[in-house]
Amino acid sequence: MRSIFALLASFLLALPACAQEAKPSVLIAYFTWAENTIIEDEAASLASALAHYDNMGDSQSGVDATSSASLLMPGNTAMMASHIQRLTGGELFSIQVEQPYPSNYDECLDRAADELDDNARPALKTHVENMEDYDIVFLGMPNWWYSCPMAVLTFVEEYDFSGKTVIPFVAHGTGGISGSVRDMSALLPQDCTVLAPIGVYRPEIPTCGPAVEEWLKTLDLPFALNDSFEVTE
Ligand SMILES: Cc1cc2nc3c(=O)[nH]c(=O)nc-3n(C[C@H](O)[C@H](O)[C@H](O)COP(=O)(O)O)c2cc1C
Numbered sequence: 230m231r232s233i234f235a236l237l238a239s240f241l242l243a244l245p246a247c248a249q250e251a252k253p254s255v256l257i258a259y260f261t262w263a264e265n266t267i268i269e270d271e272a273a274s275l276a277s278a279l280a281h282y283d284n285m286g287d288s289q290s291g292v293d294a295t296s297s298a299s300l301l302m303p304g305n306t307a308m309m310a311s312h313i314q315r316l317t318g319g320e321l322f323s324i325q326v327e328q329p330y331p332s333n334y335d336e337c338l339d340r341a342a343d344e345l346d347d348n349a350r351p352a353l354k355t356h357v358e359n360m361e362d363y364d365i366v367f368l369g370m371p372n373w374w375y376s377c378p379m380a381v382l383t384f385v386e387e388y389d390f391s392g393k394t395v396i397p398f399v400a401h402g403t404g405g406i407s408g409s410v411r412d413m414s415a416l417l418p419q420d421c422t423v424l425a426p427i428g429v430y431r432p433e434i435p436t437c438g439p440a441v442e443e444w445l446k447t448l449d450l451p452f453a454l455n456d457s458f459e460v461t462e
Pocket residue numbers: 260261262263298299300304305306307337338341370371372373374375376400401402403404405407430431
C-alpha cells in the first residue's frame with residue numbers, strides 16, 4: 230500500500246514540470262562583411278567605403294559614418310545579431326566563406342555582382358554542428374545588390390529547415406531590404422515558417438537596440454525576452 234502512495238505522490242510532483250513548455254532552442258546566424266574580409270590597409274579600405282557612400286549621395290559625417298561603414302568589426306548585421314542574442318539568449322553563429330571578400334569597397338561590389346550573376350554558392354568555412362536541435366533560426370544578412378550575399382543561400386541550402394521558424398533581419402543602405410528576404414526565403418521548404426523581418430538602415434545601426442526590441446515584441450515569440458533596452462539604456 231505504501232508503494233502505491235509513493236507512486237501517486239511522485240506522479241503528482243512531476244505534473245507541474247510536465248505542464249511547463251520547454252523554451253525553444255534559438256540560433257542567431259548572420260553574415261557580415263567585417264567577418265568575411267581581411268583588412269591590410271585600414272585607412273585605404275575605409276576611404277574606399279566612404280567614397281562609395283559619397284558617390285551614392287549617402288554620406289554621413291563624423292564617427293557614425295566610420296563606425297557604420299560596415300567594414301570594421303563588429304559589422305552592421307553582427308551588431309543587430311548581438312542585440313537579438315542579448316534579448317533572446319540564443320546562440321550566435323557567424324556565416325563565413327572560405328575565400329574572404331576584398332576589403333576595398335568597389336572590389337567587394339564587383340565580386341558580389343559576379344557571384345549574383347552566376348547564381349554562385351560560395352563555399353563556407355563555418356558550419357552548424359547541430360542544426361536539428363534548433364526550433365527558431367534568426368537569419369541575418371546585409372542587402373547586397375538588392376539581394377543577399379550568395380553565401381547566405383549556401384547556408385540555407387546546407388541544412389534542413391523543415392518545421393523550423395526562420396526570422397530574417399537585414400542591414401542595408403538606401404535600398405532597404407530590397408529582395409534579400411524574398412531570395413533567401415525562396416529556398417526554404419514549404420513547411421518552414423518565415424516571420425516578418427526587420428531592416429535597419431546603415432547609419433541607424435549604432436542606436437538600433439530599442440528598435441530591435443520593439444520588433445521582437447511584435448513577433449509573439451513563445452518565450453519571454455530578457456532585459457529591456459528601455460530600462461538599461
Ligand atoms: C557588396 C555590397 C553590395 C551592397 N549592395 C547594397 C544594395 O544593393 N542596397 C543597399 O541598400 N545597400 C547595399 N550595400 C550596403 C550594405 O547593405 C550596408 O552597408 C549594410 O549595413 C552592411 O552590413 P554588414 O556590415 O553586416 O556587412 C552593399 C554593400 C556591399 C559591401
